Structures are given as C-alpha cells and as structure tokens.
Amino acid sequence: MITEVVMPKSGMAMEEGTILSWLKQPGEYVEKGEPLLEIETDKLSMEIDAEESGYLIEALYDEGSTVPVASVIAYLGDKDEVPPAGSPPEKPAEKPASTPGKTPTASSEKSKESATAAPVTKQPISKQPEGKIPASPAAKQRAAVAGISLEQAVRYASSSEDMLHLRDVEKALRRISAGGQAEPAGHHMQKPGRAAQQFTLYRYARIETMTELRKQLKNHFSAGTPLEKEADTGPSPSPSLSDLLLFGVLRALEKHPEMQDRRFSVPASLPGNSPAPGGAASERQTENGSLDIGILVAGEDDFLQPVLRSADKLSLRELAKTRRELTQAALSQESGTESDGTDDQPHAGISFSNLGMFGITGSAGNPAPGEYACIQTGMVDRVAGVRNGELVVEKRLNLTLTFDTQIVGGTPALRFFDTLVLMIENPQLMLSLGTV
Amino acid sequence: MREITYAEAIREAMSEEMRQNDDVFLMGEDVGVYGGAFGVSLGMVDEFGSERVRDMPISEAAIIGSGVGAAATGMRPIVEIQFSDFLTIGMDQLVNQGAKMRYMFGGNATVPLVVRAPEGSGTGAAAQHSQSLEAWFAHIPGLKVAVPSTPEDAKGMLKSAIRDDNPVVFFEQKLLYRKKGPVPEKEYTIPLGKARIHRDGGDLSLITYGRMLPLCLDIAKELSDEHGIEVEVVDPRTIRPLDRETLISSVKKTGRALIVHEAVTMGGFGGEIAAVLADSEAFPYLDAPIRRVGGLDVPIPYCPELEKQVVPTHDSVRSAVLELLDWEYGS
Structure with a gap:
C-alpha cells in the first residue's frame, strides 16, 4: 500500500520546510518510527520518522528543496509498487513565490494525519485563512494595547503551539523590551513546545595581569600625574577590579554584536521603554545604538540592579565614576523609598555582577524578566596551576555566563565568552579597544 | 427559472x-x-x-x-x-x-x-x-x-x-x-442538516435563518454597493442537525459573526450558534465578540407599530453589522 509522506507543519508560523537530508535512499526499507529524513524550518531542524514501514519508493524532492507544508514529499510502499502518477510536484523554485499555505485538496486529509507523525506536541490548526494568525482574545488584546502586530508576537515568542496565547505575547514583549534580536536565533537548541531555556557556561580567567594593571592605575591616579590634571571631568576614582571587568565585558560585547543586538526599534508604548525616572530615557534604540547594561548591586535587603545607560560610550575613568554614582544612587533610593517597586525599573537586556567581594566563588545567574543574558564574576582565588610544566600559583577569577537560548545562540555565546576571557587575561587588548 | x-x-x-x-x-x-x-x-x-x-x-x-x-x-x-x-x-x-x-x-x-x-x-x-x-x-x-x-x-x-x-x-x-x-420544475430534494451560503464575503459572517434571511440579504447588498463591505450570508436552514462545519469555516474566514433571528434573543437558538462558534477552531480567528440580534424580551404586541419594533429590523441589523465591523481589540 502506498503511503504519502508529507512536509509536516510544526508550528503555526511554519509555512514551508527545507529538506536537509534523506536518511533513506529510494529502494531502501524503513521501519515505522525510524527516521526517514531531516528537515529544517525557520526555527529548528528535526528528523521526521516514517509513519509506516515500507520501502522508500520515491523521494519527490532533492535535499535542499524548500517545500510548502502538507505537500507530499515522498511515497512509501511495497518493493515493486509504483508511485501514483499525475501528482509529481512542480519542482519548487528556491522558495515558492508566495507560499499560499493552502493545502492541496486531494491529499489534505492524509496530510493532516501525517503531520502528527512529526515530533511535534500538538496538531496545528490546518486550513489557516490566508494571512491570519490564530490567537486567543487575550493575546490579541494584549498585542493591540502594546502596539505590536500578531506577526511580531509570533516571531518573538517562537511559539509552536496551535495558537498564540497571552503568555506568548508577553514573552514577545519581554524580548522586544530586552532588545532581543529581530529574529530568534536560527539554529539554537530550542525544541518546539518548550519554554524558555537558560544555559550557563563556566570558565575561569587568569587575572594576574589585570590585578597588576589595577595597582598601576591606582598609583597613577593617586600620584596626580599630568595626565590626570588634563582631564576636565573632575576627579575620577581609580578604577576597581569590577570597573576593569565591566570595561572588558563591554569591549567583548562590542566585538560580538550578536550578543547585544540592537537592530530592532521598540515601539514607544512598550513596557521597558518608558522614560526612566529622572528623565534618562533608554538610549538603546537610538539610531547608531548604544549599549545599556544592568549592574548588580548588593543592597541592604536584596540585590538591586540599576541600569548603566550608554555604557559603551564611557571611558574607563568615566565608567568607574558613573558606576559608583549609580551604585550610591541605587542604595540611597533603596533605603529612602522602601519597596517602591524596583521591579518597575526597566531592565537592560544584559547585566553584569561581581560578587567576589562577598567571597562568592561563582554563581549561575538567573536573568531577570526582560533580560537575556547575565555575566557574573566571583572572587579571585589563588590556585595551583601548571604553566610550562611547572607547578605555579595562579590567580584565577571564576566567570559564569547565563543566557536565554531563545534569544542568544549557543555558539555566539561561546565566542563572546572566549573573547571576554581573552580581554581579562590580556587587559592591554581591552584598553586598546576602549578609551581610558 | x-x-x-x-x-x-x-x-x-x-x-x-x-x-x-x-x-x-x-x-x-x-x-x-x-x-x-x-x-x-x-x-x-x-x-x-x-x-x-x-x-x-x-x-x-x-x-x-x-x-x-x-x-x-x-x-x-x-x-x-x-x-x-x-x-x-x-x-x-x-x-x-x-x-x-x-x-x-x-x-x-x-x-x-x-x-x-x-x-x-x-x-x-x-x-x-x-x-x-x-x-x-x-x-x-x-x-x-x-x-x-x-x-x-x-x-x-x-x-x-x-x-x-x-x-x-x-x-x-x-x-x-x-x-x-x-424553484426548479424538475424534482429535487435538499438534505436536512446542510447550510447554504447565500452570499460570499470576507468581512463578516451574517448567520440567519427563516424570515430574517431576505432582510439580511438586502443589508448585505446595500453594504456592498454603498461601502464595498462584503458580508457573507449563511443560512443553516436546519437548526437540528446543525451544519456546524459551514458556520465555523465561514467565521474562521471572516473573523466576525453576527447571528440574526426573529426569536427572542434570550434563550434563542442564536446562543447555541454562538457557543458552537466560540468553542471551535474559529475561536482563535475571531476579531470581535460574537453578537446576536434577536427579538426583544417581550411578548409580541398587538399594536402593529410596536409589533414591527420588537423584532430585528433593517435598521437594527444594519447598525449591528456596522458596529461589529468597527469593533477592534485594544480600543
């Protein structure tokens, strides 16, 4: 008996899929449940299992072809069976011009059944009226009030459910306000139907050179060198290790724009884009972009996280000064206006914290709502290491990078982390990239 | 014919x-x-x-x-x-x-x-x-x-x-x-349980039966002629069994549903149609609440002028259509 294999629809936004590879060749036998081919959608790649046992009689599309969902892509059957005539696919152009998304009438019933064979949790709504996105009333209301389209919501929420729910719109809004990428990362590990995923990377960096640098800078500033006098920005504190680390984080972020994407401009009505208290509106969305970063401050009762605006525009000394002011302001605000909803504070998409002064060796941060990544450093530790075959005492700093895999791809995060360690171990690199 | x-x-x-x-x-x-x-x-x-x-x-x-x-x-x-x-x-x-x-x-x-x-x-x-x-x-x-x-x-x-x-x-x-x-002269039958789409349209599904159909068709034509609004007029014809599929697919397409019948709105069959639609795959495509226009909650009066006013009229149905078309999320 001939069985059709169709391009499954694995999510309401999916209109077409690309055949990455055939795992069986024509003539080969495939067991029911055995992977038959691998496809890729705009969000993920996955294996499609055979629904029935049988021989792959014909694969209608070559690898690399992009095919609308619900199209027949292959036939399974007995060894000598002949594929039905009269239904050869039009060889697809690179991309079907306007993917009408209309299921072929003849095989639509079959296609629906077959679609469930894909490793997808739910059967998406079939026969979507053209251009319409299924959404709950609450989701539509939320999106309308926030001024985003359902299309945007789908894109940001990366939902693979059969309809857009309120929680998806809220997820999308959080990501948009976090300055998330315009499209969810392409090939990350997100599986359909799963909630946001966090991933934490651990590394250590040798920090001797940086601590040495800090000492030199301190001597330099306290000695009141001519360089210091030239500065007309008033007295600057000597940069602390935290300042140097933050400076390194900012330089590494500059090196890796995929970690701090600012392509998207946030509609004015979005949460997180309201002018911050004191009139300092977020500059994240300005034309040429500037980078905001949240700074974790240990307050009297809890952690506070003021946002350092346009942090990438600051010189090292400005950074040191601004960070101190920001910390002081946050602390005094905490004691002054008790529980005045620090949650209302807009978050930057990314945050930095140094908990070394509390003896913490390392912690996996938990990105706050609206955040997609946080970088944490622990205390500097002396440990026994091996260098050139010799046992040496090394000063090491533990670092963790926690990120939302739905916004930041794993590989970009690894590269960024590598650059950050390089900067910390070789601070002259970061100084050469930024303004001292 | x-x-x-x-x-x-x-x-x-x-x-x-x-x-x-x-x-x-x-x-x-x-x-x-x-x-x-x-x-x-x-x-x-x-x-x-x-x-x-x-x-x-x-x-x-x-x-x-x-x-x-x-x-x-x-x-x-x-x-x-x-x-x-x-x-x-x-x-x-x-x-x-x-x-x-x-x-x-x-x-x-x-x-x-x-x-x-x-x-x-x-x-x-x-x-x-x-x-x-x-x-x-x-x-x-x-x-x-x-x-x-x-x-x-x-x-x-x-x-x-x-x-x-x-x-x-x-x-x-x-x-x-x-x-x-x-009416065809040749013998024919029409199956019970099959709705009829009297007029195609993409803007709103006007679901009606019985005496209200001619009135709804007049309104649909008017709105098309005057404003280019295309109202789809669907008549279930049989209310039991009910042709759910035709009603649902129409509303899925238009995103708006107005149900019109002469019977008193309270407890009328329009409530059942509304419930069928709300609990269907058309639900996530709705762009507005499902509305009903039916008879007022009074016995039919003897006074001819009042009698005309207690059931849906051309004006009341027409303005209900326009109101529903204006309805938007977020407003």
Missing part, C-alpha cells in the same frame, strides 16, 4: 410526495376544503380526497398524537398545526412520545412524522399566534428542526423531511408564504 411562492412550493412538495407514496397523507385543522389557515394545502383535497387530506378536530394533542401513532405504525403523516404556538398543546405527544420512540424501543419503531407549523410575527395576530419557538425543539434529541427561508429550500427540505424516518418539525414562515422565488 420559474418563480412560485413559498406556500406553493410547500404544496408542490406535499403533492409530489403523496403522488409517489400512498403512505404519505396530510392532516390538520381545516386543511381540506378551506386549504389550511394560510391556504397552503388549497386544492389538495380535490386531488387526493378527504381520506388523505384529513380535517381534524380542534385539538393539537389529538392531531399530533394521531400523527405519532400513524407514523409508528407504518404511515408517513404530515401534520399541519395552524400556528406553531399551538405546538405547546401537543408537546407531550411530540416531545415525550414521538421523539423518544425510536430510541426507547431499541430501533424497533420509527416515527416518520412531519409537523408543519408556521411561526413568526408580522401578521397582527398578537402574542399567542406570533412566536418563534424553534429553539425549544432544537433542544430535543430525537427531533429534527427545519426553518426554510426560500421557496426552493422549503420544497426541497420538505420532501427530505417527508422521506426522513425521524420526526421533523418544519417551521414555516408566515411572512414568507406569499414571497416568490425561483
């Missing part, structure tokens, strides 16, 4: 079926020489005789009860009730007996009965002769409920009803009896 009236179409359906099948007969108050309260069976007694076009005493309980008994014992009776309001008198016969027999006797009995009953206001017949009670009967498993809105549908659906082995309550529309429409 030739045009005949709604009443003539019904008469044709009965006569054709009676010619073809000796088991089919008509009974009711004054259906013989007088031709029935609205003249629907006029002249039939001349062709079929008083054995098969039987005048009955003024007792709806007896008329419907006789119909149920005749049907259960092998005949295919058509029973005419002068005003559907009087179905109340034969309710036990119809609901407790006729609708239950096939089920309770394990399929050993069938009740191929048709109860024809005109409904609706607009004739100055006051509160006891003007109601639209179809929702009551749609609530009863074992009954089928038809509400034809055109001469063509009336004829085709009545023929199907006569041939159906289950009791069918056939709600005729008093105000449509004299309305003409195209």
